[in-house]
Amino acid sequence: MIPEAEIGISHDYELVDLRADFSTENVAAAWLMLALGDSREHAGNDGYDDSVSLHYSWDSTVQNYARVAVGDVIALWDRKELIGVSVIEAIDTASAEKVLYSCPRCGKADIKRRQREKPAYRCGKCGHLFSTPRQKTKPVTTYRSAHGKRWMNGRGLLSGSELRALCDAPKSQLSMRPARWKRLRQALLDATGQASTVKDIAAAARLAVAGGHRQSLVRTRVGQEEFRKRLLREHGEVCAFTGPTPADALEAAHLYSYAESGEHHEHGGLLLRRDIHRLFDLGRIAVDTSSETLDVASSLDGYPCYAQLHGQSLTLQLSPEQKFWLDAHWLSKRPRV
């Protein structure tokens, strides 16, 4: 039996280059997340997220998967109406295998299960009728937000069409859609009049606090010598981008954001040479996680010691968590370089 969520939602299987159209302007301050309860299956586990007020799960086959960040506002809905609103406190990542179903003739994922007729499946692309979909497994990164602390129950406060109108693309079919916190906040205020609750959410959303600007996901924390020492113990005297480097010239680069929760992400750090760390913070050096190679901005072309790093592999194997944060770094930094 194929879960409904696995068929007929072809957009879930399209990986798009999120970097191409990304600019500071369209950084999402809020996300409208589709929570379909029992009919929505998540990769890597058989279940379903038990409680929408605590967690939301997605994986790397879903559009916008790497753009969602700690501190973002999350609004959950079920297509009909709003369920509730909160702020993401943390995002856990893991690796999993996802089973993808497709048409055995044309290979497209746009297949529908028919209620009564046989054979049971019809391809929406080529019209082929068949009884057994093609299956293949694909390694994915799974993500799960924790957002229980600021949860505001909003069941029915806003209708599906009101929510769609808050999104950047009202006709979008995506399960995770960028929205505007400013607009959402106003709509919630209009609907509830509960200024204190809405303000509480606003205060917790770092971007709302920062006047609409997303704070950097890359922060250098002072006084975190312990974190640096741990990275040195784990990796030795090696800069993750350039290779062997004496400990005196190595710094711990924090890839994660502490946001409001102050939670420490286990895999959120890299040892970097001090000058490299500075250029990384500025986005002039970034990591292309698809090839696990360095991407050096063309503004550094005139400096051979940095320009030569372009296209080179990192000196370590990246964990899914590190890839997640490095994607976030790219997305938040690259448009400004």
Ligand SMILES: [Zn+2]
């Ligand atoms: Zn087909």
